[in-house]
Amino acid sequence: MTQQxxxxxxVAALAFLTIGGIGLALTSGDTNSxxxxxxxxxxxxxxxxxxxxxxxxxxxxxxxTQKMLDKLREQDEERKKSLVPQxxxxxxxxxxxxxxxxxxxxxxxxxxxxxxxxAFLSGADGVVAWGYNLKSRPxxxxxxxxxxxxxxxxxxxxxxxxxxxxxxxxxxxxxxxIVVRGVKSGLPLAECLQIIARESPAPLGPEFKTLxxxxxxxxxxxxxxxxxxxxxxxxxxxxxxxVLTIQSKSGGNLSEALGNLSAVIRSRRMMREKIKALSxxxxxxxxxxxxxxxxxxxxxxxxxxxxxxxLFTTETGHFLLVLSTIMMTMGITIMRxxxxxxx
Numbered sequence: 001m002t003q004q005x006x007x008x009x010x011v012a013a014l015a016f017l018t019i020g021g022i023g024l025a026l027t028s029g030d031t032n033s034x035x036x037x038x039x040x041x042x043x044x045x046x047x048x049x050x051x052x053x054x055x056x057x058x059x060x061x062x063x064x065t066q067k068m069l070d071k072l073r074e075q076d077e078e079r080k081k082s083l084v085p086q087x088x089x090x091x092x093x094x095x096x097x098x099x100x101x102x103x104x105x106x107x108x109x110x111x112x113x114x115x116x117x118x119a120f121l122s123g124a125d126g127v128v129a130w131g132y133n134l135k136s137r138p139x140x141x142x143x144x145x146x147x148x149x150x151x152x153x154x155x156x157x158x159x160x161x162x163x164x165x166x167x168x169x170x171x172x173x174x175x176x177x178i179v180v181r182g183v184k185s186g187l188p189l190a191e192c193l194q195i196i197a198r199e200s201p202a203p204l205g206p207e208f209k210t211l212x213x214x215x216x217x218x219x220x221x222x223x224x225x226x227x228x229x230x231x232x233x234x235x236x237x238x239x240x241x242x243v244l245t246i247q248s249k250s251g252g253n254l255s256e257a258l259g260n261l262s263a264v265i266r267s268r269r270m271m272r273e274k275i276k277a278l279s280x281x282x283x284x285x286x287x288x289x290x291x292x293x294x295x296x297x298x299x300x301x302x303x304x305x306x307x308x309x310x311l312f313t314t315e316t317g318h319f320l321l322v323l324s325t326i327m328m329t330m331g332i333t334i335m336r337x338x339x340x341x342x343x
Contacts, residue, residue, distance in 0.1 A: 088157075093231050094158040096203050104153065112149030119144035164203050165234055171204040172236050173269065176262040184253040189244075190215060207232055236265050270312050279339050287333040293328065 088101045119141045177194045182192035192213065197209040207228065214224040225241040239261055247254050301308045311317035 020259065029191070032338060041165070043131050057341055071207040090230070091154075091157050091161060094164065094233070095157050096164050096206075097157075097160070104157075108149050110143045111152055112147075113146035115152075116141050116145035165232070168204050168207070168232060169234060172234075172240075173262050173265045175200055175204055175208070176240065177275070180255050180258045180262065183258070221245075236268070282339040286332070286339060289335070290328070290332050293324070 088104055092099060092101065092104060120137070178196055178199070179189070179192040182195060183189065187195075193215070195210055195213050197205055197212050199205070200208065210231070211224055211228045214227060215221065219227075224243050227243055229237050229241050242255050243261055244250075244254075247257060297308060311321055
């Protein structure tokens with residue numbers, strides 16, 4: 001073999017090796033790229049599926065927790081309804097009055113009779129200034145009697161109960177602090193409750209006096225606390241009853257539990273005051289809007305009485321008065337719902 005042939009075969013071999021290397025490199029690069037893409041897609045799919053699985057588990061746990069909370073809330077509402085009667089006797093107790101339901105109904109009948117009598121006498125001689133005629137007198141008398149029998153006494157009772165509840169709520173956190181300090185110093189729970197009954201002003205002191213007297217007469221703690229919540233159906237009293245009932249059954253650090261409860265009650269009070277401050281503008285607007293028709297009517301009566309008396313002396317005026325009363329009641333109720341926040 002000559003030298004020229006050896007050079008030709010060597011060049012051909014080198015060319016073959018170069019072409020093969022280039023093809024192998026290109027093929028392996030595509031394979032590795034495809035493999036990397038496949039592995040990446042699989043990995044992302046696994047992560048996506050794992051994330052989806054975790055998301056499904058979290059959503060399921062959240063739904064289960066919400067169902068449990070709803071069930072506990074329903075049970076607590078049922079317990080409240082079973083413990084707190086909604087009758088006149090309960091309302092009288094919540095208002096702090098020492099009268100019987102019979103006396104309350106007698107007072108209601110007297111108030112209704114007085115208002116009905118005034119409505120009858122005001123139109124007996126046909127005085128136009130009062131705006132009553134023979135067709136409207138029975139309706140007016142019936143409405144006055146109904147308002148005096150069921151309206152004014154019940155509203156007064158509810159107002160007194162709400163005012164007493166506000167006073168007790170403001171005093172209750174300090175009373176719990178007395179129990180916390182007494183328990184930490186080694187006093188028994190009954191003695192701490194007696195200190196509250198002796199030292200706290202009305203209305204909290206007399207209620208705790210009734211509670212301690214019930215315990216002293218032999219009533220067990222759970223029953224006495226339930227009677228306490230029945231007389232004073234407030235959320236703060238409900239929390240207090242639950243804490244003491246659980247502690248009496250399962251034990252635990254009573255001072256720590258009541259200390260946390262005191263902090264919660266004070267936080268609720270601060271939140272209530274903050275809501276009151278934020279909603280004061282809306283309440284003032286509602287009061288102005290609600291009083292505006294009466295103020296305008298009074299000014300029109302002062303300037304031109306004959307113009308405004310058409311509402312009271314004609315059947316069309318009576319119809320407009322009834323319609324406006326219904327619309328005003330609906331508007332005031334809606335505004336009250338919008339600015340009244342329940343806690």
